[in-house]
Amino acid sequence: MLSRRKFIQLSSLAAPLLSVKDVFSQSGKGITKPIVISTWAPNVKANAEAWRILGNKGRALDAVEAGVKIPEADPNDMSVGYGGLPDRDGKVTLDACIMDEFANIGSVMALEEIIHAISVARLVMEKTPHVQLAGPGALQFALSQGFKRENLLTPQSEKEWKEWLKTSKYDPMTIPNMLEQKDQKEPVPYPWPSAMVNHDTIGMVAMDDMGNLSGACTTSGMAYKMHGRVGDSPIIGAGLYVDNEVGAATSTGVGEEVVRICGSHTVVELMRQGLSPALACRKAVERMIKLRGKKAMDVQVGFLALNKKGQYGAFAIQKGFNYCVQTDNSGSKVFDSKYIMA
Numbered sequence: 001m002l003s004r005r006k007f008i009q010l011s012s013l014a015a016p017l018l019s020v021k022d023v024f025s026q027s028g029k030g031i032t033k034p035i036v037i038s039t040w041a042p043n044v045k046a047n048a049e050a051w052r053i054l055g056n057k058g059r060a061l062d063a064v065e066a067g068v069k070i071p072e073a074d075p076n077d078m079s080v081g082y083g084g085l086p087d088r089d090g091k092v093t094l095d096a097c098i099m100d101e102f103a104n105i106g107s108v109m110a111l112e113e114i115i116h117a118i119s120v121a122r123l124v125m126e127k128t129p130h131v132q133l134a135g136p137g138a139l140q141f142a143l144s145q146g147f148k149r150e151n152l153l154t155p156q157s158e159k160e161w162k163e164w165l166k167t168s169k170y171d172p173m174t175i176p177n178m179l180e181q182k183d184q185k186e187p188v189p190y191p192w193p194s195a196m197v198n199h200d201t202i203g204m205v206a207m208d209d210m211g212n213l214s215g216a217c218t219t220s221g222m223a224y225k226m227h228g229r230v231g232d233s234p235i236i237g238a239g240l241y242v243d244n245e246v247g248a249a250t251s252t253g254v255g256e257e258v259v260r261i262c263g264s265h266t267v268v269e270l271m272r273q274g275l276s277p278a279l280a281c282r283k284a285v286e287r288m289i290k291l292r293g294k295k296a297m298d299v300q301v302g303f304l305a306l307n308k309k310g311q312y313g314a315f316a317i318q319k320g321f322n323y324c325v326q327t328d329n330s331g332s333k334v335f336d337s338k339y340i341m342a
């Protein structure tokens with residue numbers, strides 16, 4: 001419960017919370033490549049799809065696009081693509097972005113009725129003079145590229161949204177107890193205990209056999225958000241950043257907090273200064289908490305990063321963030337992220 005959570009005082013953060021192993025070598029010695037890492041354990045399936053390309057000496061960009069299309073098409077993943085929880089008006093609106101080793105970028109925001117937002121983002125990158133398209137314009141572009149309009153609201157997502165409407169007073173900052181205390185009828189006001197909120201945005205970063213990095217991030221965003229709300233996930237530098245000389249990072253959690261510190265870019269810049277992926281993620285979390293205090297301490301954000309040596313690491317505000325890593329044909333390993341709130 002929130003009331004029992006204790007924040008590890010910033011003054012004590014000078015003392016290392018991470019072991020040498022966490023900081024320097026979660027993935028062993030030398031350069032580990034190819035490699036793909038994704039936010040959240042269920043995305044082992046996404047990693048496996050990405051690996052089909054990486055394991056055959058394919059390009060990281062193709063791998064991350066193919067990988068994140070798995071949860072986008074999965075109706076049981078209620079935070080991404082088809083079956084994603086809708087906004088407070090019952091509309092599923094998708095955010096996605098992609099970035100390659102040449103700093104090519106593409107993004108779509110608040111895209112409706114198209115399952116594979118990531119592929120639209122890639123085409124924004126490759127076929128338009130722009131880097132971001134939003135709302136009806138993004139849909140118009142997708143249709144012009146041959147994507148089909150589909151209803152993304154599954155019966156299950158619709159049912160949950162209608163339950164939410166009963167108690168929410170149409171307030172996006174209030175959600176019913178979905179995961180805890182199911183017997184309680186009262187909605188829980190913001191900030192929510194992190195365990196109650198589905199944060200399943202997929203952020204995936206990969207390094208291919210050539211040593212090149214790319215990343216992709218795709219989500220249906222915060223459940224029951226205001227119509228038109230855009231989070232961190234489609235914003236290059238916030239939800240995703242790739243620098244082919246340094247590394248790549250991605251994020252999940254409350255986008256409003258991530259955007260404020262340009263989270264993923266911050267993590268990459270910290271790696272540029274020599275920090276390990278895990279420590280860079282931790283420093284970004286500390287920065288959020290220093291800036292926002294309790295407002296950040298009561299929500300969940302997780303960062304995940306990969307450097308050019310194939311070392312990877314993560315750090316989150318709350319317990320519960322995990323990620324999966326694949327480096328060979330034997331499949332992904334899942335790791336629990338360290339976190340700042342105890």
Ligand code: ASP
Pocket residue numbers: 079198199200201219220221222230231232233251252253254255256
């Ligand atoms: N980062 C996403 C957003 O704010 C949501 C999430 O990861 O849960 O839209």
